[in-house]
Amino acid sequence: MSEKGSPQAILTSFLTCISRIRKRGAREMNFPGLQKMSRMLLLLFLCTSVLPIAGCWDRKEINDVLLVSAVGIDKKNDKIEISIQIVVPKATGGGQQSISGGGGGGGGGVNPTFVNSATGITIADAIAKLQEQISRKIFWGQMKVLIFGEELAKEGIREHVDYLARHPQSRLRLHVFVSKGKAADILEVLPPLEKSSAESARELALSQFGLNKTMKELLQMLKGEAGAAALPRIEEVPPTTGGEKDHTTVRLNGTAVFKKDKMVGYVNDELTRGILWLRNEIKRATVTIEPSETKGRVSLELIRAKTELIPQIEHGTWKMTLKAVAEDDVVQNATNLDMLNPSVLKMLQKEAKKDLENRVYLALKKVQKGMKADIFGFAEAFHRKYPKQWAAAKDRWDQIFPNVEVKVDATVYIHRPGVSTESPALPKNEVQQ
Amino acid sequence: MIEKGKISASQMGIMMYPTIVATAILWVPEATATRAGRDMWISPILASLTGFLSVYLAVRLHRLYPKETIIQYSEHIVGRILGKGIGFVYLLFFLQLDWSILREYGELMVGQFLPRTPMFVVLGSMLLVCAAAVRGGVEVLGRAAQYFVPLFILVFGMISLMLFPDLKPVNMLPVMEKGILPAIKGAVEPLKWFGEFIVISFMLPFLTDRERGMTWGMITVIATMLTMVVINLLVLWLFGEITASLTYPYVEAVRYISIADFLEHIESLVMAIWVAGTFIKIGVLYYVLVLGTAQWLNLSDYRPLVYPIGMLLVITCMWPRPNLAELAIYLKYIAPVIGIIIQTLLPFLLLMIALIRKRVTNGGKAVQEG
Numbered sequence: 001m002s003e004k005g006s007p008q009a010i011l012t013s014f015l016t017c018i019s020r021i022r023k024r025g026a027r028e029m030n031f032p033g034l035q036k037m038s039r040m041l042l043l044l045f046l047c048t049s050v051l052p053i054a055g056c057w058d059r060k061e062i063n064d065v066l067l068v069s070a071v072g073i074d075k076k077n078d079k080i081e082i083s084i085q086i087v088v089p090k091a092t093g094g095g096q097q098s099i100s101g102g103g104g105g106g107g108g109g110v111n112p113t114f115v116n117s118a119t120g121i122t123i124a125d126a127i128a129k130l131q132e133q134i135s136r137k138i139f140w141g142q143m144k145v146l147i148f149g150e151e152l153a154k155e156g157i158r159e160h161v162d163y164l165a166r167h168p169q170s171r172l173r174l175h176v177f178v179s180k181g182k183a184a185d186i187l188e189v190l191p192p193l194e195k196s197s198a199e200s201a202r203e204l205a206l207s208q209f210g211l212n213k214t215m216k217e218l219l220q221m222l223k224g225e226a227g228a229a230a231l232p233r234i235e236e237v238p239p240t241t242g243g244e245k246d247h248t249t250v251r252l253n254g255t256a257v258f259k260k261d262k263m264v265g266y267v268n269d270e271l272t273r274g275i276l277w278l279r280n281e282i283k284r285a286t287v288t289i290e291p292s293e294t295k296g297r298v299s300l301e302l303i304r305a306k307t308e309l310i311p312q313i314e315h316g317t318w319k320m321t322l323k324a325v326a327e328d329d330v331v332q333n334a335t336n337l338d339m340l341n342p343s344v345l346k347m348l349q350k351e352a353k354k355d356l357e358n359r360v361y362l363a364l365k366k367v368q369k370g371m372k373a374d375i376f377g378f379a380e381a382f383h384r385k386y387p388k389q390w391a392a393a394k395d396r397w398d399q400i401f402p403n404v405e406v407k408v409d410a411t412v413y414i415h416r417p418g419v420s421t422e423s424p425a426l427p428k429n430e431v432q433q
Numbered sequence: 434m435i436e437k438g439k440i441s442a443s444q445m446g447i448m449m450y451p452t453i454v455a456t457a458i459l460w461v462p463e464a465t466a467t468r469a470g471r472d473m474w475i476s477p478i479l480a481s482l483t484g485f486l487s488v489y490l491a492v493r494l495h496r497l498y499p500k501e502t503i504i505q506y507s508e509h510i511v512g513r514i515l516g517k518g519i520g521f522v523y524l525l526f527f528l529q530l531d532w533s534i535l536r537e538y539g540e541l542m543v544g545q546f547l548p549r550t551p552m553f554v555v556l557g558s559m560l561l562v563c564a565a566a567v568r569g570g571v572e573v574l575g576r577a578a579q580y581f582v583p584l585f586i587l588v589f590g591m592i593s594l595m596l597f598p599d600l601k602p603v604n605m606l607p608v609m610e611k612g613i614l615p616a617i618k619g620a621v622e623p624l625k626w627f628g629e630f631i632v633i634s635f636m637l638p639f640l641t642d643r644e645r646g647m648t649w650g651m652i653t654v655i656a657t658m659l660t661m662v663v664i665n666l667l668v669l670w671l672f673g674e675i676t677a678s679l680t681y682p683y684v685e686a687v688r689y690i691s692i693a694d695f696l697e698h699i700e701s702l703v704m705a706i707w708v709a710g711t712f713i714k715i716g717v718l719y720y721v722l723v724l725g726t727a728q729w730l731n732l733s734d735y736r737p738l739v740y741p742i743g744m745l746l747v748i749t750c751m752w753p754r755p756n757l758a759e760l761a762i763y764l765k766y767i768a769p770v771i772g773i774i775i776q777t778l779l780p781f782l783l784l785m786i787a788l789i790r791k792r793v794t795n796g797g798k799a800v801q802e803g
Contacts, residue, residue: 057550141698168545173689173697216689219675384603387610 066136069113070198072183073160074149076119080160082126083117083184084138085145085198113196115187123163140169145198146176146215147183147234153256153263158222161261165219172216175205178256178263180235189236191249200250201234208283210252210272221375222261225383225394226401228373229258230275233266259373267366274363277324277356278376280307286331289351296335300328300352300414309381313389318400320378322360324410328352330417336426339417352412360408372402435727435735436639438572445636446649446656448578451585452717453484453657455710456537457626458683460764461661462668466676469619471605473669473676476619477661481654483777484627488650490780491630495637495646497787503634503780504728510787519779520729526775527725530629531718532750533760533768535560538711539750540757545684546704556747559708563716564743567723568736571639574716581709588706589660595690595699596667604673605666623661625769628776630654635721680757719746 070085088111116134120126131138146164148157164170179186189197205212211232213221221229233256237249255267255275267275276282285302307324330339330348337344367373379397383390393400440448465473491503498506504523508516539556547555566573609616630650637646668682671689676682684700691697723742727735 057554058547168548171688172685173691216672216675219678220673223674223678380603384606387607391610 060137060139064136065139066134068138068140068143069196070145070147070187070201071143071164072115072147072149072179072187073123073152074182074184075152075155079119079121080123080126080152081117081119081184082123082130083115083187084130085113085115085187085196086134087113087142087196111190113187113190113198115184117184123160127163140167141171143170144173144175144202146174147186147201148176148178148231149183150178150180150256150263152183153178153231153258156261157258157263158261161215161218161222165215170215172214172219174215175202176213176215176218176231177201177205177234177252178231180233180253185236186234186250189248189250193249197250201252204234204250204252205232208281209285210269211255211276211281221258224380225397226374226377226379227260227397228375229261230279230373230375231256231258255375257367257371257373257375259371264373265367265371267363270359271363271366274359274361275367275375277305277307277360278309278322278363280309282307287328287352287355288332289348289355291335291337291347291351293347294335294337297332298330298335298337298348299332300348301331303327303329303415309377311378311381311385313382313386317405318382318403319405319407320381322406322408322410324356324360324408326352326356326410326412328412328414330414333417345414349412349414352414353410356410356412357408360410361406364406368404368406369402372398374401378404435733436571436724438570439639439641440571440575440636442640442642442645442649444575444579445633445640445646446653447582448575448636448713448717449630449633449650449653450582450656450660451578451710451713452632453626453629453653453714454585454660455707455714456534457623457657457661458664458707459537459541459681461623461626462665462676462682463679464622464765465619465665466669466682467619468621469615470674470677471607471669472609472613472616473619474605474662474665475609475613475616477623477658477665479617479620480623480627481658482627483624483773484630484654484657485651487628487630487777487780488633488647488654490777490784491634491637492647492650494780494784494787495634495643497791499643500638502638502725502728503631503783504725506787507783510783510790517729519783520725522775522779524722524725524729526771527718527722528746528749529771531715531722532746533764534711534715534718535746536750536760537764538708538715540760541681541684544757545681553747553751556750559712559715560719560743560747562712563719564739566712566716567720568739571636571720574713574720577716578713581706581713585706585710588703592687592690592699592703593663593667595692595696596671596686598692599689600667600670601673602670604670621769622765625764625772625776626661627654627657628772631776631780632717632721634780635724719743722746 067087067089068084069087072083072085074081074083116130118126118130118133120129127138148160152160164174165172177186186197186201191197191200194200194203204210211230213231218229218231232252233254234250235253237251239248254269255272256263257265257267273282273285276285282302282305285305286299287302288297288299290297304327305325307322310321310323312319312321333339337348339345367375374397378401379390383394461477462473465476469476494503494506498509501509504520507519507523510516511519535556538559539552542555543550543552566577630653633646633650637643640646664683668676668686671686672679672682679685684703687700687703688698690699719742723735723738726738726742732738
């Protein structure tokens with residue numbers, strides 16, 4: 001908006017003027033034309049008033065705005081390096097995109113995203129420096145992914161989270177990851193399938209094979225009584241055939257465990273499933289079991305799962321029971337078992353139950369005993385059921401937690417055998433009856 | 434009477450609903466969460482008692498003086514000089530109420546959406562629209578409310594439904610672990626909002642169906658209370674412990690909505706509706722202020738006062754309390770105290786005196802006071 005006079009003052013006088021004319025026109029009925037004229041004036045005024053109200057001083061044209069799809073934060077010596085993944089608007093035509101940076105867009109095709117980085121002492125400082133390098137105004141409203149570099153995560157993330165939780169454009173539904181290595185490297189990946197590596201990361205998180213944590217949940221965990229947090233860990237997957245960066249993809253692999261706001265360790269993919277069971281966040285999983293009675297393996301796919309943490313305090317010992325119910329389907333049968341035989345199914349259910357419990361115990365061993373970080377929500381569960389005892393013991397939780405006795409009580413139902421009964425690729429006489 | 438328009442009792446209720454709720458949805462969740470924690474949803478229920486009381490007081494006083502507003506009958510109750518004094522206190526109170534609302538609106542607009550636009554432009558344009566409505570009188574405000582409130586409720590209901598997949602009701606447990614005290618503490622701030630129901634004192638004389646004034650007043654209090662409880666529950670179920678650290682939890686909740694990857698970023702829709710609600714709120718309080726001033730000065734028309742008072746509002750808005758932190762302190766500690774004294778205690782005293790005087794006069798011992 002160019003005119004910086006006081007539009008309001010003009011407006012006020014204008015309105016009074018119009019109403020005066022209208023009143024006079026109404027009073028003196030021999031001037032009907034005047035009333036008509038004032039109506040026209042009003043209409044004209046209303047139409048023109050639309051022009052300056054398109055956002056006042058904060059008006060932003062789409063071609064002056066730079067859309068950030070993801071942000072990565074790394075440690076660089078004793079400073080912060082912030083990298084943003086920028087969406088290149090294709091509609092503006094490929095030829096004009098000469099500013100492409102880290103992504104390295106060569107030749108005729110323009111990469112859908114590129115990465116720009118800057119260093120500073122805080123995020124705000126780094127972002128200010130970043131803005132200096134970029135011709136367009138950075139817009140954070142479309143940002144969907146935040147990645148912390150591993151090194152930075154080990155030093156603590158609280159102060160950096162603050163900027164993103166405070167910025168009016170950023171959203172609490174921001175998917176948060178911890179990268180293996182540098183966060184900027186993940187942003188630079190140009191996956192063949194999705195628009196950007198951020199988009200693939202987000203889709204992967206949503207598929208819920210691993211953890212799926214948004215900014216809101218991260219803040220809740222950081223603020224929570226347990227004093228621990230867990231974030232999904234993301235890493236690059238180099239192309240299998242050996243190629244360029246644009247055939248690289250990303251994948252979620254395991255969980256980064258935080259105590260307070262500092263990363264203390266890493267749990268691999270298999271144990272992550274145990275963590276998911278404990279947090280009641282498991283949605284999809286494929287379990288392969290080896291029945292002891294026969295050769296070969298059976299794979300089950302999880303359809304529905306529900307878990308519940310039941311806390312218990314008995315004579316001063318804190319106990320926790322995990323009640324888990326899983327409903328599975330058979331997806332592969334590499335044994336000679338007949339999947340329509342109830343006793344076979346019963347046996348499989350028992351095996352699957354054992355597998356599930358085992359997985360949870362392994363995760364517990366590593367996280368509860370090893371890292372001593374309560375990322376399972378035990379603190380909350382105890383607080384809810386035993387508010388009084390909790391209030392007394394809350395300050396000692398760090399000592400209590402590793403000694404909480406956990407029992408896992410799982411039930412697995414196998415509902416359907418898929419569309420074949422016994423393995424259709426197996427000669428009839430080899431099927432075990 | 435200065436105001437020639439007429440509204441129905443239901444229109445009054447519809448007008449009062451956004452007058453209370455429009456700003457309450459922004460400030461009440463944070464305020465109650467800070468003091469009441471997980472019991473934040475109980476606080477509005479406790480606070481609504483003042484709402485019922487205010488409506489009751491306003492209606493009882495109205496029945497004694499059916500054609501007058503609180504500015505006028507306070508003169509009849511406690512005499513001319515003291516009455517004018519009370520009237521002046523009310524005018525000052527509504528002035529500060531109106532500019533604090535205007536300022537809250539400005540803070541949100543500038544803070545969340547238009548950081549580089551001068552506050553004056555944001556406030557001035559809002560006030561100009563309100564001025565046009567106020568000049569139209571109570572009927573215009575009533576019609577405008579009738580138009581906006583259903584939209585408001587529709588959007589609010591839609592938002593609540595869309596938040597459903599992300600809600601975790603366990604966040605509210607354990608209920609009342611430290612007794613009822615935190616919930617009572619949390620109720621201190623919403624008191625101010627429910628106290629604002631005394632505003633109906635300025636509408637009751639213009640009702641076409643006076644006998645239903647009480648009913649609709651009470652219905653509105655209940656609707657307001659339920660809205661606040663639902664909003665508090667929504668943000669509590671969504672955010673749990675971090676509710677208290679968000680400036681506007683409900684706005685954040687709306688921004689959190691994401692359905693099937695495409696139904697997201699809908700806060701602009703909510704803001705549009707919210708601005709409409711705030712328009713009603715500022716309009717009603719502005720109207721009350723202008724009408725009250727005209728009655729206090731015994732003017733025959735209130736219209737000439739609309740623009741001058743509008744100017745005054747914008748100026749008072751711009752000048753004290755330079756930042757949001759101080760505004761928040763004011764809203765937390767000062768406003769509830771002033772609110773309860775002026776909105777509830779003063780009408781209560783007026784009613785008591787009026788009833789005693791009536792009994793005294795009816796008893797034959799007509800003692801005239803100065």
